[in-house]
Structure formats: structure tokens, C-alpha cells
Amino acid sequence: MENKENKLVIKELPIIVEDELFLYPFMITPIFLNDEDNILALEEAIDKESMVMVASSKDSFHTKRDFNSIYKAGVIGNIMRKTNLPDGRVKILFQGSYKGEIIEGLSEKPLIAKVRAIQTYLKKSDKIEPLTNVLRQKIKTLSSMTHYFPPDLLRTIDDSIEPNRLTDLVLSSLRLSKNKSYEFFIEKDLENKFFNLIDYISREIEAQKLEKEIKSKVHSRIEQNNKEYFLKEQLKQIQKELGTDKDKELEIDEYRKKLELKKPHMNSDAYKEISKQIDKFSRLHPDSTDSSMVQSYLDWVLEIPFEKLAKKRSSMDEVKKILDNEHYALEKPKKRIEEYFALRELLELRGMGNKANNGVILCFAGPPGVGKTSLANSIATALKRELVRIALGGLEDVNELRGHRRTYVGAMPGRIVQGLIDAKQMNPVMVLDEIDKIAKSFRGDPTAVLLEILDPEQNNSYRDYYLNFNIDLSKIIFIATANDVSNIPAPLRDRMEFIYLNSYTPQEKFEIAKRYLVPQELKKHGLKPSDVNISEGALKLIISDYTRESGVRNLRRRIADILRKAAVSILTNKDNKKISVNLKNLPQFLDKKVYEIDSVDKNDQVGIVNGLAWTSVGGDVLKIEAVKIEGKGNLQITGHLGDVMKESAQIALSVVKVLIDEKVIKIPLNSIKDLKSSEKKDTQIYNNYNLHIHVPEGATPKDGPSAGIAMATAIASIFSNKKVKSNVAMTGELTLSGKILPIGGLKEKLIAAHKAKITKVLIPRKNYDRDLVDIPDEVKNDLEIIAVDTIDNVLKLALN
Structure with a gap:
């Protein structure tokens, strides 16, 4: 045994790596060596009759022996015995003497390092005795809950042994990870080591208590389940003796009667599946989980109205009357609906009623609030059928339409089948609302299901996952609604015929309010026309200043x-006077105005143009602003614009550059700064300035090609220093050759210009020839609508 002075000396010792254990001093441990590096280190120690250091590897399966793969501390001790085993391994008996740490690695074959002893210290010796007593008490508590500490070890711990050795004995018996063992091993402050060890054992005691509590609860629950099973079996036998299980038999009989009534109207697969489930239900215990699932299935499936069809229908005159009574304007949509009914009536009169539903699916497309759903309601009224509305907005789970498989808890049929059950007939009018807002996700693509539902060749054998049999949807009249047709996938668009409902003009809104909205709301609020009167002027002011919608x-x-x-x-006022709402007292009922009319600037300005935009909620006037700043001909575009609109700005700038080069746009010499008079004649002004185009309301995304001519006009105005006429608005796509292509949403754009008090609108020639017939007369009468073919025409009309 070495004395204290020898321990402090730095020594060069072989390192033996132990893969499984983390050794402590004072332990005599057998170690099995089966790799070349360890055997070489052993032979080095025997040859030099030196001590060795046993260090633990960081990874139990580590095959490489180097200083990065072992902990930098271990036990220094002596080899007491060496034995060569028949399988090639070497067994040694190692006696640890004291802790050591690696100072410097000298060799890796074998591992040889400079090492020195780890010395512990104690700041205050008066704390060591109470800490030792607490630790012994904690060990006794833990030993009563686990088998960590053998009896002979507990006796040793109770003896008066040196504190450092006490902690090492305890640590060697705890089931610590290697990293945790290493933390304790290298701790030199004995007081900290005691505190950390006591804290660890305290947490281990709490964990053991919790584990014991959980085991106890699990055991109790198992006993309770066994008890419940026994009692249920007893109850089952008692019910059989008393005859109280007849209630279930009555339910089963009721199911069979319903099935037989529906049998002539359903296919054989449906009858077999339902019969099978009734038989299964009759065999199940009433309290089993499967019993409630099968009963829920039977309740759903036997509510499907296989045998019920609406047979009444209205004549063409009644259809026209219903549409006119319930909707103002909308002449084109109403005409198309009349054609739809005429075709159905003709087919039925000629004995081909089974083909009445084989036409295209109608889809009402237009901004919110223009009457898409109410038109569908009118169709249901005219056909004398139930209306079922299925909201598709935000739908992303295919199982919402197709139904959930019965293996899932809370499974139910899809929305289509639920709609049939709600309608109590197999041929209702079913509105697929907001079909353009279906989402696609990891739960599937609902569009794929809709393709089957809306295809007349497939929907006569539609399969709902929950039902597990085919069902005929061909008798349903499907009507879709959408705000933006471009968001509907192409295969789905191909199955539908679109009827477009455009924005209402202010006059149309006034007539709708007077004829429909006011009477309906009076009735809804329990009022009579004799109680409240809203003047025409007040209605018009509400339309212009309190609402902004299509x-x-x-x-x-x-x-x-x-x-x-x-x-x-x-x-509150008992005088029963009629309340009159007029222009003067309207603010008392509606507070302040919500919107001011965006009338155009009265003054002509350089670089500011009135563009026209279309959105899914209607038209709007789009201000386009441009400024030039001294620079090198760069273009900056702001206003949250999309890629198409940015490309339009690039095209507009290129077209204007060509017009400047061709002298179509004349540049005043006094607008070119910092150049000599002799140079001003030939200069290209656009290379001397940076151009910034901005479209206000930067938080609102904008895109599309129809602002091309407006952007070109703004750029031309800036470079020519000519003002843009403030009473002019324009829309049109611009090409690099300067031609103007047609755009969409013309009606909404012209209505927006009319609201903004614009007097002159420039539109593409093709739109003028093709779409002007659809524009309301009140808009055409107040606007001077001019057709333009090229950007030259636009600039002549827009610039002063």
C-alpha cells in the first residue's frame, strides 16, 4: 500500500478499460479481458511490476480503445491474480486502492498515461457527522423498499468508517448510469458529495414510493375488473331466469321489421350487410363495447330513407313565379334555371324521367351575399323537395364526406348520407356550399370524393366507408356554390356548368332592400309596416355609406x-307613434358612417392613375402611384404585389422606354437635370432615374395582369411630366408590342368606378364588343366607356 506522499506523485501507468462497471476504491473485483489493448496493458504492468489504473468506457459497446472513448478518471490499484481462460480471455482479480485522474495520454497501444490521485477535502468538519447520520437514515429507508444494499453492506455502513469510503460504498451499490457515477466520482468537495448523494437517494425513495403506488392501483383495478366480470355474468343469468332480456329481443325485432320494409328499395349488398349486423347484435352481450357500436350502426343505417322519394313538381309558370317573387334582377341566372326546369319537365313528359338528373351540375359562382344559396333554395321550393346544405369551406378530411370506418370510436356516416337522413328522402336538392374552399391535407383529398359524387356515371353506386355498401345518389339534384372558380380543381370544374352572379348595382340593392329585405326583417323582428318606416333616401344612404359589398x-x-x-x-315610448327613419335621424340608429365613397381626387396629378381591380367580393378602384428618383434606371415595386403584377410593371416600363425612344412620348428638356444643353437632346432619361411604383393598401395582396395599362400610364406621366386626368380610370393587360388584351370582372370594375364618381373608363376593345351588353344601364348611362386597342390610345386619352 502506498503512502499519501506517493499518491500525490504523477505516475506513468497502464490503463485497463472496463466496459460494464464503474469501479470504486476498496473493492476487489474480477475483470475479464478479451481484447488485445487490455491484455497488452496488463502485460505492461506485470513486466514493470507496477500498479494499473482501471477506467470505465463511455460506451459499453465501444470497440476502439483510445483516450476519447474512456472517462478521464478511474481507480488505481494492484493486480492480485491473473488466470488464462480456455476461450482465450484473461481473468484478473483487481484490488482498487485510491481514485486517480488522467493528466496526459502517452500511448494508445497499450494505453499508458500520466496519472495522479484525486484528493478530496472538507471545508467544515462540524457538518460531516450530521450529514453521515442523514445519509445512513436515507439508506435504511431505501433498503426497505429495494434490494440495492445486501445485509453485510448495511452492517458495514452502520460501522464508524471514514466518510469518503462511506460515500463510495453507497455509490457502488446504487444503480447509477456511467455519467452519473462519473459526476460523483470526480467530486472533490466531500460536503457537496454528501449533499448530492442525499438528494439523489431522496429522489430515488420518492420514485420507489410512486412505483409501489402505481403497482397497487393496477392490482386493485385488475381485481375490480375481475369482480365486475363475475357480477355481470351473475346478472346475465339472473336476467335470463327473470326474462328481463326481452327488451333486447324487442329491439332486434324492430330492426328486422324496418329492414323488411326497406328491402324492396335497397340493393342486395345493403340488405346482406344490415342483416349480418342485426345477427351480430343479437349475439353480443348488451354491456359489451361492440354491442353499442353495432347498435349505433343499425340506428344510422335504418334511418336512411331508401323507400322515400319526393314526387311532386311545379309547372314552368310556377317556377318562373317563384324565381321572380324571391329574387330581383339576376336575369341571366334565372333564365338558365328556367331552361334547366324545362329540360327536366320535357324528359318526364316523354317518359325519360330517369335521365332527368344526367345533365351537368349547376354551380352558382359570384361574390358573397349575391343570392347563390337562396337561388338553390328557390329551386328546391319549385321542385317541392327538401333542401340540404353541406358546408365544404375548410373541409380537408376525406372521411367527412366518405364516412369513417367503423373501427374508430365515434365513427359515423359521411355528410352526404347524413344529408339524406336529415332530408328524409332520397332525392333532395343538395347544396355543396363554398366548393372552392376545399383544402387538401394528409387526411386525403376531398375533391376526389366529389368527383365520384358529382359524376352521373358513378354516383349510382357511391360507397360510404361507414355503411360498407353502395348507395344510389343519382336521384339527388346537386348544386354547388363558389366565390372564386379558379380555386376549383380542373377535373371538378369540368363536371359543372357555371352560372355567374355578378355584383349588384346600388339601384339593384335599393330595390332588393325595399322589396325583400325590409319586409322580411320587419316580420323577423315582430314589427309591422305601420310601426316603422325607412325612407328611400335613408336606404340609399345605408347602401352608399354604411355598407361596402357585392x-x-x-x-x-x-x-x-x-x-x-x-x-x-x-x-319604452307608450305613445304608439310610427317611427320614421330618414336622412336626418339615420345616424341615431346606425351611429357614424362606416365608409366614405372613395371619390377620385379632383385635381389632376403627375404619376397617379386610377386602376380598376376585381376580387372575389367585388370590384374596387386601385390607385397606382409612381415617382422618379435620380439613379441608374432601376425599378422598385411595392404594395404586396404578386408575381404576375410585378411582371406587368416590368412590361409597362419596357413599353414606355420604347415609346420614349421612338419620340412618341416627348420629354421636356427642363425635366432632365445635371446635363449640358448639348447632351439633353440625345439622352435616354430612363437611364438617369430610378423608378418607384407603389399600389396603396400595402397589407392587401394584389395580383393579376389587368393593371398593365395603368402602370404604363403612370410611368409615362412621370417621364413626360404630364398630369393624369383624375376623372379617368382604366383596366387592361398590356403586351410588349403595346397592344391591350381583354380582362375579367368587367362588370364589377365598372360598378366600382361608378361608385367612385369616375366619369370616363378605358377598357380593352374585345371587352367593349363582348361584355358591355351585361353592364347595367344605370352604370353605362353615367360612365363614358371608351374602347382602346393600344397604349398610344390610352396615353392620348389619359394624359393632359
């Missing part, structure tokens, strides 16, 4: 706001 949904809300306040006034 449809009339918000207009209805504002009328409802007025009538609610009127109802309060009637109940």
Missing part, C-alpha cells in the same frame, strides 16, 4: 340594427 348581406344587417333600436323605442 351582395346585400351587410345591408340586411344594417336594416336589422335599425329595427332592433326601433323595437326598443316602441317598448
Whole structure:
């Protein structure tokens, strides 16, 4: 045994690597060596009759022996015995003497390093005795809960042994990870080591308590389940003796009767599946989980109205009357619906009623609030069928339409089958609302299901996952609604015929409010025309200053706001006077104006142009601003614009550059700064300035090619220093050759220009020839609509 002075000396010792254990001093441990590096280190120690250091590897399966793969501390001790085993391994008996740490690696074959002893210290010796007592108490508590500490070890711990050795004995018996063992091993402050060890054992005690509690609860639950099973079996036998299981038999009989009534109207697969489930239900215990699932299935499937069809229909005159009574304007959509009914009536009169549903699927497309869903309701009324509305907005789970498989808890049929059950007939009018807002996700693509539902060649054998049999949807009249047709996938668009409902003009909104909205809201609020009167002027002001929409949904809300306040006034004032809402007192009912008309600037300005835009909620006037800044001909575009609109700006700049070079756009010499008079004649002004184009309301995304001519006009105005006429608005796609291509949404754009008090609008020639017939007369009468073919025409009309 070495004395204290020898321990502190730095020594060169062979390193033996132990893969499994983390050794501590004072332990005599057998170690099996089976790799060349360890055997070489052993032979080095025997040859030099030196001590060795046993260090633990960081990875139990580590095959490489180097200083990076072992912990930098271990036990220094002596080889007591060496034995060569028949399988080639070497067994040694190692006696640890004291802890050591590696200072410097000298060799890796074998591992030889400079090492020195790890010395522990104690700051305050008066704390060591209470810490030792606490540790012994914790060990006794833990030993009563686990088998970590053998009896002879507990006796040794109870003896008065040196504190450092006490902690090492305890640590050698705990089941610590190598990293945790290493943390304790290299701790030199004995007080900290005691505190950390006590804390670790305390947490281990709590973990053991929790584990014991969980085992106890699990055992109790198992006993309870066994008890419940036994009692249920007893109850089952008692019920059989008393005859109280007859209730289930009555349910089964009721299911069989319903099935037989529906049998002539369903296919054989459906009958077999339902019969099978009834038989299964009769065999199941009433309290089993499967029993409730099968019963839920039977309740759903036997509610499907296989045997019920709506047979009444209206004549063409009645259809026209219903459409006119319930909708103002919308002449084109109403005409197409009349054609739809005429075809159905003709087929039925000629005995081909089974082909009445084989036409295309109607899709009403237009901004919110223009009457898409109410038109579908009118069709259901005319056909004298139930209306079922299925909201598809945001739908991303294919199982919402197709149904959930019965293996899942809470499974139910898809929305289509649920719609049939709600309608209580197999041929309702089914509205697929907001079909353009279907989402695609990891749960599947609902569009694929809709392709089957809407295809007349496939929907006579539609399969719902929950039902597990085919069902005929061919008798349903499907009507879709959408705001933006471009968002509908192409295969789905191909199966539908689109009927476009455009924005209402202010005059149309006024007529709708007077004829429909006010009477309907009066009735809804329990009021009579004799109680409240809203003047025509007040209605027009509500339309212009309190709402901004393509449809009339918000207009209805504002009328409802007025009538609610009127109802309060009637109940609080007992004089029974008729309440009149007019221009003067309208703010008392609707507070301040929400919108001001975006009338154009009265003054002509350089670089500011009125463009026209179309969105899914209607048209709008789009201001386009441009400025030039001294620079090198760069273009900056802002305003949250899409790629197409940015490309339009690039095209507009290129076209204007060509017009400047061709002297079509003349540049005033006094607008070219910092150049001599002799150079101004031949200069290219666009190379001396940076151009910045901005479209206000930067938070709103904008895209599309129809602002091309407006951007070109703004750029031409900036370079020529000519003002743009403030009463002119324009829309059109510009090509590099300067030609103007047609655009979409013309009606909405012209209505927006009309609202903004613009007097002159420039539109592409093809739109003028093709689409002007659809523009309301009140808009055409107030606007001077001019057809333009090239950018030259636009600049002559727009610039002063």
C-alpha cells in the first residue's frame, strides 16, 4: 500500500478499460479481458511490476480503445491474480486502492498515461457527522423498499468508517448510469458529495414510493375488473331466469321489421350487410363495447330513407313565379334555371324521367351575399323537395364526406348520407356550399370524393366507408356554390356548368332592400309596416355609406340594427307613434358612417392613375402611384404585389422606354437635370432615374395582369411630366408590342368606378364588343366607356 506522499506523485501507468462497471476504491473485483489493448496493458504492468489504473468506457459497446472513448478518471490499484481462460480471455482479480485522474495520454497501444490521485477535502468538519447520520437514515429507508444494499453492506455502513469510503460504498451499490457515477466520482468537495448523494437517494425513495403506488392501483383495478366480470355474468343469468332480456329481443325485432320494409328499395349488398349486423347484435352481450357500436350502426343505417322519394313538381309558370317573387334582377341566372326546369319537365313528359338528373351540375359562382344559396333554395321550393346544405369551406378530411370506418370510436356516416337522413328522402336538392374552399391535407383529398359524387356515371353506386355498401345518389339534384372558380380543381370544374352572379348595382340593392329585405326583417323582428318606416333616401344612404359589398348581406344587417333600436323605442315610448327613419335621424340608429365613397381626387396629378381591380367580393378602384428618383434606371415595386403584377410593371416600363425612344412620348428638356444643353437632346432619361411604383393598401395582396395599362400610364406621366386626368380610370393587360388584351370582372370594375364618381373608363376593345351588353344601364348611362386597342390610345386619352 502506498503512502499519501506517493499518491500525490504523477505516475506513468497502464490503463485497463472496463466496459460494464464503474469501479470504486476498496473493492476487489474480477475483470475479464478479451481484447488485445487490455491484455497488452496488463502485460505492461506485470513486466514493470507496477500498479494499473482501471477506467470505465463511455460506451459499453465501444470497440476502439483510445483516450476519447474512456472517462478521464478511474481507480488505481494492484493486480492480485491473473488466470488464462480456455476461450482465450484473461481473468484478473483487481484490488482498487485510491481514485486517480488522467493528466496526459502517452500511448494508445497499450494505453499508458500520466496519472495522479484525486484528493478530496472538507471545508467544515462540524457538518460531516450530521450529514453521515442523514445519509445512513436515507439508506435504511431505501433498503426497505429495494434490494440495492445486501445485509453485510448495511452492517458495514452502520460501522464508524471514514466518510469518503462511506460515500463510495453507497455509490457502488446504487444503480447509477456511467455519467452519473462519473459526476460523483470526480467530486472533490466531500460536503457537496454528501449533499448530492442525499438528494439523489431522496429522489430515488420518492420514485420507489410512486412505483409501489402505481403497482397497487393496477392490482386493485385488475381485481375490480375481475369482480365486475363475475357480477355481470351473475346478472346475465339472473336476467335470463327473470326474462328481463326481452327488451333486447324487442329491439332486434324492430330492426328486422324496418329492414323488411326497406328491402324492396335497397340493393342486395345493403340488405346482406344490415342483416349480418342485426345477427351480430343479437349475439353480443348488451354491456359489451361492440354491442353499442353495432347498435349505433343499425340506428344510422335504418334511418336512411331508401323507400322515400319526393314526387311532386311545379309547372314552368310556377317556377318562373317563384324565381321572380324571391329574387330581383339576376336575369341571366334565372333564365338558365328556367331552361334547366324545362329540360327536366320535357324528359318526364316523354317518359325519360330517369335521365332527368344526367345533365351537368349547376354551380352558382359570384361574390358573397349575391343570392347563390337562396337561388338553390328557390329551386328546391319549385321542385317541392327538401333542401340540404353541406358546408365544404375548410373541409380537408376525406372521411367527412366518405364516412369513417367503423373501427374508430365515434365513427359515423359521411355528410352526404347524413344529408339524406336529415332530408328524409332520397332525392333532395343538395347544396355543396363554398366548393372552392376545399383544402387538401394528409387526411386525403376531398375533391376526389366529389368527383365520384358529382359524376352521373358513378354516383349510382357511391360507397360510404361507414355503411360498407353502395348507395344510389343519382336521384339527388346537386348544386354547388363558389366565390372564386379558379380555386376549383380542373377535373371538378369540368363536371359543372357555371352560372355567374355578378355584383349588384346600388339601384339593384335599393330595390332588393325595399322589396325583400325590409319586409322580411320587419316580420323577423315582430314589427309591422305601420310601426316603422325607412325612407328611400335613408336606404340609399345605408347602401352608399354604411355598407361596402357585392351582395346585400351587410345591408340586411344594417336594416336589422335599425329595427332592433326601433323595437326598443316602441317598448319604452307608450305613445304608439310610427317611427320614421330618414336622412336626418339615420345616424341615431346606425351611429357614424362606416365608409366614405372613395371619390377620385379632383385635381389632376403627375404619376397617379386610377386602376380598376376585381376580387372575389367585388370590384374596387386601385390607385397606382409612381415617382422618379435620380439613379441608374432601376425599378422598385411595392404594395404586396404578386408575381404576375410585378411582371406587368416590368412590361409597362419596357413599353414606355420604347415609346420614349421612338419620340412618341416627348420629354421636356427642363425635366432632365445635371446635363449640358448639348447632351439633353440625345439622352435616354430612363437611364438617369430610378423608378418607384407603389399600389396603396400595402397589407392587401394584389395580383393579376389587368393593371398593365395603368402602370404604363403612370410611368409615362412621370417621364413626360404630364398630369393624369383624375376623372379617368382604366383596366387592361398590356403586351410588349403595346397592344391591350381583354380582362375579367368587367362588370364589377365598372360598378366600382361608378361608385367612385369616375366619369370616363378605358377598357380593352374585345371587352367593349363582348361584355358591355351585361353592364347595367344605370352604370353605362353615367360612365363614358371608351374602347382602346393600344397604349398610344390610352396615353392620348389619359394624359393632359
